[in-house]
Amino acid sequence: MPMIKIHQEEAQDHDELIKLCPFGAIESSDTQLQINSGCKMCKICVKKEPGIFEFIEFEQAEVDKDLWQGIAVYIDHVEGDIHPVSFELIGKARELAAKINQPVTCLMIGHNIKGQARKALEYGVDEIFVYDKEELEHFKIEPYTAVLEDFINKVKPSVVLVGGTTIGRSLAPRAAARFRTGLTADCTILDIQENTDLDQIRPAFGGNIMAHINTPKHRPQFATVRYKIFSAPEKSSEYKGNLTECDICTSKLGSNIEVLEIRKKEKEVSIEDAEVIVVAGRAIKRQEDMDMIHQFAESIGAQVAGTRSLIETGWIDPKRQIGLSGRTVKPELIITCGVSGAIQFVAGMNNSAFIVSINTDKNAPIFKHAHVGIVGDIYEVLPKLNEKIQGLAQ
Numbered sequence: 001m002p003m004i005k006i007h008q009e010e011a012q013d014h015d016e017l018i019k020l021c022p023f024g025a026i027e028s029s030d031t032q033l034q035i036n037s038g039c040k041m042c043k044i045c046v047k048k049e050p051g052i053f054e055f056i057e058f059e060q061a062e063v064d065k066d067l068w069q070g071i072a073v074y075i076d077h078v079e080g081d082i083h084p085v086s087f088e089l090i091g092k093a094r095e096l097a098a099k100i101n102q103p104v105t106c107l108m109i110g111h112n113i114k115g116q117a118r119k120a121l122e123y124g125v126d127e128i129f130v131y132d133k134e135e136l137e138h139f140k141i142e143p144y145t146a147v148l149e150d151f152i153n154k155v156k157p158s159v160v161l162v163g164g165t166t167i168g169r170s171l172a173p174r175a176a177a178r179f180r181t182g183l184t185a186d187c188t189i190l191d192i193q194e195n196t197d198l199d200q201i202r203p204a205f206g207g208n209i210m211a212h213i214n215t216p217k218h219r220p221q222f223a224t225v226r227y228k229i230f231s232a233p234e235k236s237s238e239y240k241g242n243l244t245e246c247d248i249c250t251s252k253l254g255s256n257i258e259v260l261e262i263r264k265k266e267k268e269v270s271i272e273d274a275e276v277i278v279v280a281g282r283a284i285k286r287q288e289d290m291d292m293i294h295q296f297a298e299s300i301g302a303q304v305a306g307t308r309s310l311i312e313t314g315w316i317d318p319k320r321q322i323g324l325s326g327r328t329v330k331p332e333l334i335i336t337c338g339v340s341g342a343i344q345f346v347a348g349m350n351n352s353a354f355i356v357s358i359n360t361d362k363n364a365p366i367f368k369h370a371h372v373g374i375v376g377d378i379y380e381v382l383p384k385l386n387e388k389i390q391g392l393a394q
Helices: 014-018 044-048 084-100 114-123 141-155 166-178 287-299 308-313 378-393
Strands: 003-006 026-029 032-035 053-056 071-074 104-110 127-132 159-163 189-192 198-204 209-213 221-225 242-246 276-280 303-306 333-337 355-359 372-375
Touching: 003 032, 014 026, 014 032, 044 053, 071 084, 071 141, 071 166, 084 104, 084 114, 084 159, 084 189, 084 221, 104 114, 104 141, 114 127, 114 242, 127 141, 141 166, 141 242, 159 166, 166 221, 198 221, 276 287, 287 303, 287 378, 303 308, 355 378
Parallel strands: 071 104, 071 159, 104 127, 127 242, 159 221, 276 303, 276 333, 333 355, 355 372
Antiparallel strands: 003 053, 026 032, 189 198, 198 209
8 A cells, every 4th residue: 555654854844744735634743743544645745845754665575376266246135035136146157167168156045945046057157155043134335245255265266256236346345355356347348358457347437438347456457247247157057066054153243234124125126137128318398398208108018217307307217227327228229218228228238139219419429329310309209209119010
């Protein structure tokens, strides 16, 4: 970690030196200057008073990569019901592992989950490690992190993939912090080099650039991935992986969280699971015009989604937003209506099997991603399409 060193013998006028930092990170204590946690490493103090302040960057020791082998996937589940993102990550893990000729392992944590864990073997996993204890029946961040840490210490995987779910987003950062290693969230592309360094690519700065991230000096390498980014492999009973039951000291499973009651939410049909989606964009002029979108969607058996602009107006439920700040979808057919095609939106739907876009601007960015583009006003195109569809149905 880099640091700012202060040469105390040269620091005479403390009051003037304290004023150098715009963040208030320089302070005086017991006749000595100190750098507090407000330091941003901007090095303004070093530039203005190089004889007093010195920037020191410590070289990170090289990790022995031979000690870390394989790709591990955390199996996300609720009461044994495995989230499909876990199967998608197994598929990507197999692809990465094949390039470096290393195994794919999985971790499943809970209580009475061995039967469900065996089902995951059908997706081509070499070995599943199961921690099945009564204390792990409900997700609690402290014991689950302790188990993940124990698993990593036992297996020493080079890469750990975690689904970008509510549980995954909570668990992965804690575990990464314990190993003082890097974590890249919401990756959209993953690849691996011969030396097992993971290439992690994700949108950054609001989707305006794609950041390419490596953690070559640390192991394991953590990455989270949203649902519907990758494809799940075909399952087969011919796969012959191993299931290993693991134990952990009960003293490590303590928690400050107490589960008093569990209230199950009503199951909702998520746009992430939709096969056909109609997306309303900024071209919608009034809330009443959403009826046109809903009628068209109903005629083709589609779900309705929207862009951020319609979420902000309150015309569409936030759960139906597509994009970096919304959901990622991969339907068989998606029809965008008056959507310009900002990169933030495209990142959430560009893996769709077939894209149809309607826009009055022939140069709209969305047409670069569409398989079929219709240049026209949605207020004219949709009624005509709806009329044609209803005619075919009769």
